[in-house]
Amino acid sequence: MSPTLRGLPAALLLLLVLATGLFSGDAAAARVLLVTSERSGAHEETLTAIRSALVPGIPTSEIGILEPSQVENGALAGSRIIVTIGTEAAQVVTSQSPRQPVLHTLLPRDAYERLPPATGPGRSSAIFLDQPVQRQIALITEALPDWRRLALLAGPRSQPLATKLAAAAQEQQLTVNIENISSERDIYPALQRLLADRAVLLALPDSTVFNSYTIQNVLLTSYRHRSPLIGFSPAYVRAGALLGLYSTPTQIGDQAAEAVRMVLAGGGLPPPQASRRFEIGINQNVAHSLGIHLEPAAEIAARIIRRETKP
Template sequence: MGSWRHQARDGGCCGAWLRALACLLLVGAAGSARAAGGVLVVRSQDLPPYAAVDQAFTQSIGQSVTHLTLGGAKNELARALAERPTLVLALGQEAASRVAALRPAAPVLCALVPFPAKIDGRLLPVPMFASPQRQAQALRQAVPSARRVGLVYVPGNSRALADAYARAAETAGLVPVRHEVAGLKDFAGAVRTLVGRVDALWLVPDPSLINAETFKFLVQTSFESKLPLLAYSQAMVKAGALIAMEAGYADMGKRAGATGRRLLGGDAGATPEHPEAALYVNRRSARLLGVDLPDAVRAQAAQVFE
């Protein structure tokens, strides 16, 4: 047995070692606490729209945020969700589908997802488009003579959205004329049946119906039949639609952030609001349609295409 001096030295070394170990354990615990919890953003791809929503959300949420883009390590998403985030934002269809399949305990917001209810009814979607009320008002202001407006949609995809558009049309003093189709093969025929029955066409966003070819057909039909076309993007107006209200990506992120703060604060019933939207107008289309755009509409427009 060593002397008391050796024991003291050993005890001192042991004490120092234990203190160092305790510090390491504390640091490790703190690191785990930082990893566990927090907010997770999952992007389907590294694309500018996702980046814009992500950036605005991150600035708005007021929490530590982890960012993940799919396509990396196979189990990267599962590992990120295993860290028990308190809130998840899924950007895009693939991200929403893969997050929902793993059934995280945290609330899941999603943005830039066309049909979130078809993925999982528990998802909390940030609307991709301007409010139906604002769109209907824009149509009434741009074409005051319009009374009947046509809506073509696939019930399995867009019934809820078509219902909202119809209610907004009625509130704005318009009469909605609805035409359900089974799919793309019936779309052109449905549009043709509305010619002569409506004063304008209001596009219901549905990727299964609206593509480059069908939009070209819509613009041609619009000009030939003098039917103003209410679309939902700046690009569509540039390509020939009369007007559109386009929702901004940054505002989608802000709406997601505002809802996320409420959810994290204990408001389990919080749902995202429609984002702010900008008005776009095509004066050349107006001339071809015989529509005299009011000065007030042109003044409100973020851009007027000539």
């Protein structure tokens, strides 16, 4: 016994040994291995949703949980499928070049596309955190049919996305203006140009432009120009965005569990995709202040779903 452990009370030592053995056994014997970037917030909600959706079809003893720091040589061996939750977990697991199928969740599409290639075809897939381009444009045309101008403020990482959004918007006869910026100091003058004529400002998942330090100034500027902002999370709606379009951790977790069951039944991973289910958040106070009438979120969502499922 090591000198460090020798001084521990017997009862505490027994608990420590049992806890370590149980944790290692769970991970080693797991058919399904969940690797999560964090044990809090949306990551924990997604993890809980996946486990809840898999049980009781899969015993909890066959579902292992690891954090990135615990992913070492051999830690991934023995599982039938690996599910990562968050970008850090995806990067760490991919660096190990696992041989089994890996499903990445709770990460943006661009983060998935930057991962190294999988070790074989069909061994990697993802459920993206961000929403499909067509769904974002459908939200504008369904919720705000009288608004025909779209403003996009893009940073270095979101310029390709802005181009795709512009193309989809133009197919719906929207006028699109894009401002590309390279740093936070460019945000205000770019917004002044974008919103010289009132437009819907669609937030892009680019930390250069939209982050916890810039969002309040972006919201205030758009509000002063009487231009609504559409965000990509409930937090944006609470902060002052008119609308938000997002998938919840539970929705992503349920879809991930469905893919896991398919693999365990002998099938393959589905192709990389966005969550099929989504939510629309509405800030009625902002709508009232801007003089905008919005239908209930459920009605708007139903029309978007009909668009997506139309043959």
